[in-house]
Amino acid sequence: MKLINKISNYFLFSAALILIVFAVFLFFIIENTIKGEMDEQLINIYKKVVRQLSSGKEVGLSPFVEIEYKADKIFQSGFSDVNLKTDEDNDDEYYRQYSGIENINGNNVFITVRISMIEKDEMFYSIFLITIGSLILIVLIIFLINKYISQKVFKDFYATLEKLENFSVSENKDLQLSKSDINEFSKLNEVVEKLSHKARGEYRSLKKFTEETNHEIQTPVAIVKSKLEMLLQSNNLKEKELNSVKTAIGNLNKLERINKSILLLNKLDHHKLFENSQINLSEEIKNILSNYSEAISEKKISLKISIDENINIIANHSLINILINNLIVNSIKHNVNNGEIEINLKAKTLNISNTGLPLKRSPEEMFEEFHKDNPATESAGLGLAIARKICNLYHYKISYKTEDKRHHFNLEFQ
Amino acid sequence: MKLLIIEDNVELAESIYEFLDKENYQIDIAHNFANAEKLIIQNEFDCVLVDLMLPDGTGLDIVKILKKLQPKSGIIIITAKDTLDDKISGLDLGADDYLTKPFHLAELNARIKSVLRRRIYDGEDEIKLDCLTINTKLREVKVNATPIELTRREYDILIFLISNKERVITKESIVEHIWGDNINAFDNFDFVYTHIKNLRKKITDAGGKDNIQSVYGIGYKFIIE
Secondary structure (H helix, E strand, C coil), X not given: CCHHHHHHHHHXXXXXXXXXXXXXXXXXXXXXXXXXXXXXXXXXXXXXHHHHXXXXXXXXXXXXXXXXXXXXXXXCCEEEEEEEECCCCCCEEEEEEEEEEEEECCEEEEEEEEEECCCHHHHHHHHHHXXXXXXXXXXXXXXXXXXXXHHHCCHHHHHHHHHHHCCCCCCCCCCCCCCCCCHHHHHHHHHXXXXXXXXXXXXXXXXXXXXXXXHHHHHHHHHHHHHHHHHHCCCCCCHHHHHHHHHHHHHHHHHHHHHHHHHHHXXXXXXXXXXXXXXXXXXXXXXXXXXXXXXXXXXCCEEEEEECCCCEEEECHHHHHHHHHHHHHHHHHCCCCCCEEEEEEECCEEEEEEECCCCCCCHHHHHCCCCCCCCCCCCCCCHHHHHHHHHHHHCCEEEEEEEXXXXXXXXXXX | CEEEEECCCHHHHHHHHHHHHCCCCEEEEECCHHHHHHHHHHCCCCEEEEECEECCEEHHHHHHHXXXXXXXXXXXXXXXXXXXXXXXXXXXXXXXXXXXXXXXXXXXXXXXXXXXXHHHCCCCXXXXXXXXXXXXCCCEEEECCEEECCCHHHHHHHHHHHHCCCCEEEHHHHHHHHHHHHHHHCCCCCHHHHHHHHHHXXXXXXXXXXXXXXXXXXXXXXXXX
């Protein structure tokens, strides 16, 4: 719910409450006032009638003045409301009456004077109508004001929101927010700008740290590797020792590859400019595939390829090579024996699907760093993260889905 | 052959030196830019290994100096940076090859030989070893004058082993030599065995000697008796 609507709701609710209370009061006040006024008039009329009767005149106008002579009843004079039927249309008419017994010229005379009264129902109805009318008017006004406010007053707020939504700490400039003449919003913008500056700073230093660490690791790794290789050439080592050296070199190589992947991820994050050239995608894919013939036949994987000829894109050759490589390696690596890989390149859309074990983790995590569906695998889980970063760089769309027990990767070059 | 190693890390330079020593090269070592420059001015080298990051300068400037003073010498760049930034600038300046740290010494050795072949012998080099004669330009292999037909992989593996003859070469370094960084795609390196087996068979079938020795489960060694 929009903030402004929330506020309006409270406002409307209290306005309705006030109006109802007000209407009820109004009803009683009007009723009382009218009654008081009527009673005064009735007394006046009554007195007039008595005076007329005393002077020997006949008075009578039904139903407003009724005289009953020779009344012998004992009656307490007073006001009352009555409901009489009219002769003409048999409708109920409401009257307020005052009755009394007067001794006029030695006779007891019973006098009733009446004034017709506004019906309570009618009055109630009118007040109700007025109240509802006011409410509708208030709603209408609030609606119009809200519309105006969300357009004008909240404009700055929505602008800030939109910029925040598109902001990433890896961007190379701070958030730039427009000035607002509303205190709350300008304060918000100020705080958000400061926050973005701080977040970016911390992100940068973290990046720098990772990069430095990765660079620093490389030389010692190179030395260890070279020493181990020298050891391998020594003629005095027995099989067991040679095997240890081999395993050590193998793991050092793994460390080196992880290190290189992280360096590449960092580089891609910096959005630096890579030199672009025209690449024949069709040829590129075929070349990469031919590189893996051993790995494919090793698992007895059958390959279905349908590649349109001469699809060209403009990008950095090394990066595109890494991108396609990682996707193809992924489809081999996570395949099963006697499995299948299908590769389609139509126009600028590349589809790679492969058989494999079902995913244990959610597909959304697929492109995350160090994502490993099978923790026992040897790879570090950086290949797809790199693929996604490269896609982001060139605004390619990459997506993953499971369908028919197969893993499908879809890549749209633009 | 005269080689110059320009590498600021003393230990790494030493390892390279030790490894290459077997090859009967004359090797000089420089640990910084100034020394390297001096050595280049005073001597002629057939191949120079240049580390890009030196304490007192950049290896790219060494490449420029070399191109000016000794245009015939081969240049191999060694760097801790990865291929994306400096490869282009390094190769643009005229370096012959490029290796990122950390590398296999066997790989470096093979690259040096390949550069020397291209540079010094203008690619016409014929490698003669025992019964084998290899023309690296035409990629032709002969066993006692009988040409044999090798696949691209078999040929590459043979050259790599010969470049590192009398050394133990792990299967992993063979895979890395041929498939580069894409080693990840392989669950194991057993397929190297298949290529080696075929290679051996082709050589022995043509009447050649089997010079390729298996070293336990580790790798292979090209031996000359």
